[in-house]
Amino acid sequence: MGNIGVLRRARTAANVIALAMAFWGMAHGAEAHVIQDGAGGFSSGFEHPLTGADHFMAMFAVGLWGAQMGGRQVWTLPVTFPLIMVLGGVAGMLGLPFPGVEIGIALSIIALGAAIAFAWHPAEWVALLLISVFAVCHGYAHGAELPNAADPADFAIGFVIATGLIHILGIGVGLALNRPFDGRATQALGALLAVGGLYFLTA
Amino acid sequence: MIVRALQPVRLARWAGPALFAIGLAGLTALWLEPPDQRSLFGWWMLTNAGAYERLLPLVGLGILLGLISLRVCIAAFLAFALGVALGYTYAEAFLEIAGMLPGAARHHFLTGPILSVAVGLPLAAPSRARIVILPFAVAIAGIPLAAAIWATNPRFHDPLTASAGIAFAFWIVAAICLTVRAFRQTWFDIAGRIFGSWLIAIGLLYGGASLIPQRTPTPPPRPLQAPAGSPDSLTGPGPSMTIPDLRPSPLDRQPEGLDPSRQP
Numbered sequence: 001m002g003n004i005g006v007l008r009r010a011r012t013a014a015n016v017i018a019l020a021m022a023f024w025g026m027a028h029g030a031e032a033h034v035i036q037d038g039a040g041g042f043s044s045g046f047e048h049p050l051t052g053a054d055h056f057m058a059m060f061a062v063g064l065w066g067a068q069m070g071g072r073q074v075w076t077l078p079v080t081f082p083l084i085m086v087l088g089g090v091a092g093m094l095g096l097p098f099p100g101v102e103i104g105i106a107l108s109i110i111a112l113g114a115a116i117a118f119a120w121h122p123a124e125w126v127a128l129l130l131i132s133v134f135a136v137c138h139g140y141a142h143g144a145e146l147p148n149a150a151d152p153a154d155f156a157i158g159f160v161i162a163t164g165l166i167h168i169l170g171i172g173v174g175l176a177l178n179r180p181f182d183g184r185a186t187q188a189l190g191a192l193l194a195v196g197g198l199y200f201l202t203a
Numbered sequence: 204m205i206v207r208a209l210q211p212v213r214l215a216r217w218a219g220p221a222l223f224a225i226g227l228a229g230l231t232a233l234w235l236e237p238p239d240q241r242s243l244f245g246w247w248m249l250t251n252a253g254a255y256e257r258l259l260p261l262v263g264l265g266i267l268l269g270l271i272s273l274r275v276c277i278a279a280f281l282a283f284a285l286g287v288a289l290g291y292t293y294a295e296a297f298l299e300i301a302g303m304l305p306g307a308a309r310h311h312f313l314t315g316p317i318l319s320v321a322v323g324l325p326l327a328a329p330s331r332a333r334i335v336i337l338p339f340a341v342a343i344a345g346i347p348l349a350a351a352i353w354a355t356n357p358r359f360h361d362p363l364t365a366s367a368g369i370a371f372a373f374w375i376v377a378a379i380c381l382t383v384r385a386f387r388q389t390w391f392d393i394a395g396r397i398f399g400s401w402l403i404a405i406g407l408l409y410g411g412a413s414l415i416p417q418r419t420p421t422p423p424p425r426p427l428q429a430p431a432g433s434p435d436s437l438t439g440p441g442p443s444m445t446i447p448d449l450r451p452s453p454l455d456r457q458p459e460g461l462d463p464s465r466q467p
Contacts, residue, residue, distance in 0.1 A: 042255065075393040079327060082404035089408050093415045143408070152412030153256045153315055160405045164397060 041151040045158025061112035063170020078167035084132040088139025108134035109197030116190025219381025252368045256315030260322040265379025282338045286345020294353035310413040314347035319406030326399025
């Protein structure tokens with residue numbers, strides 16, 4: 001019975017990761033063939049969260065943490081993140097002052113990494129509040145570049161899809177690593193993320 | 204084997220993927236056409252009707268209709284069709300209203316953001332709220348879609364081209380809806396909500412970026428610097444000169460041996 005559960009979970013995790021990879025491939029294929037954009041279009045938006053290690057780690061941690069907590073949090077975290085990110089994005093577009101946004105991004109990696117490392121399972125609203133604060137920081141950084149993009153539509157579509165795919169990747173890895181070694185592999189990954197966040201804070 | 208495949212239950216199960224495959228084959232044929240031989244209609248289908256800002260909300264609408272009960276699905280599909288009909292009939296009025304917004308004319312009259320948010324809201328909403336907002340949201344989604352088809356029609360309101368654009372939109376919605384309904388899994392609800400939140404975020408960010416003007420103006424192109432030692436006639440008019448000197452310079456004069464009129 002236990003083995004069936006593990007197998008089912010592993011299959012779900014593999015499906016989720018495969019889905020993320022398939023989307024990834026489709027997006028790149030479409031970018032290469034259909035989207036005729038110059039600088040600041042779909043490819044720029046899509047690469048923005050992927051090429052910035054700080055953004056990537058934070059988005060990945062959101063998915064990983066949701067999967068570690070299980071239940072509704074598996075999807076409420078990745079659903080809330082882009083919605084709140086819009087607020088930060090609009091603030092960035094308007095050029096509102098946001099001192100220490102880079103520190104906020106580094107702190108988000110440390111906090112999320114530590115939450116995963118200590119397997120912290122707070123009430124849902126606490127988790128949502130925490131990631132909302134971080135989503136504003138990340139949204140601000142993306143939003144500041146948006147109005148100057150050659151094609152804001154494709155830029156927005158690219159970076160929201162990339163952000164979502166990193167969340168899905170995090171969920172997939174989290175679902176795969178939750179069971180082996182009583183979830184210690186996930187906790188170790190969280191600790192690594194927190195150390196990475198410390199690097200960004202001090203660099 | 205063929206008889207088994209043609210059983211009504213199996214047909215219903217594979218109707219979505221089959222519809223998807225047929226349409227995809229048509230699109231691939233357009234795509235594989237050499238660009239210099241591609242017709243205006245082909246270009247429009249690939250770059251306008253098939254633009255990401257329209258494609259993604261239509262995929263979202265297909266997922267949304269696939270996740271709800273059949274009765275609500277049919278009602279929502281009809282509401283969407285009604286929205287498309289209204290949008291096409293009153294396209295000019297819609298574009299006039301949308302055109303009042305700053306920067307809207309440069310971004311397809313914000314049809315993409317409105318469509319994204321209108322589809323994303325019911326998709327991401329909890330089940331009860333979804334049923335309440337669904338008919339209004341899908342009807343609203345149809346209006347900007349039809350207005351965008353009307354406005355970008357490369358053959359100036361040719362009904363055939365517009366019909367193809369509308370059929371393309373309905374094809375995406377129907378193919379995705381039928382596929383989702385036939386292969387329904389419990390995790391589709393979660394995936395749908397996540398996709399809905401992406402659509403809302405895309406719509407709001409794109410809408411925001413369109414309405415908010417660029418903060419840093421595009422720098423003017425750098426003036427071309429004349430190479431060192433070039434004749435004065437190549438440097439352009441001086442500040443006191445109102446009319447540029449267009450007389451042929453000594454460098455423009457062709458060597459006598461190369462004068463075409465003197466060639467045999």
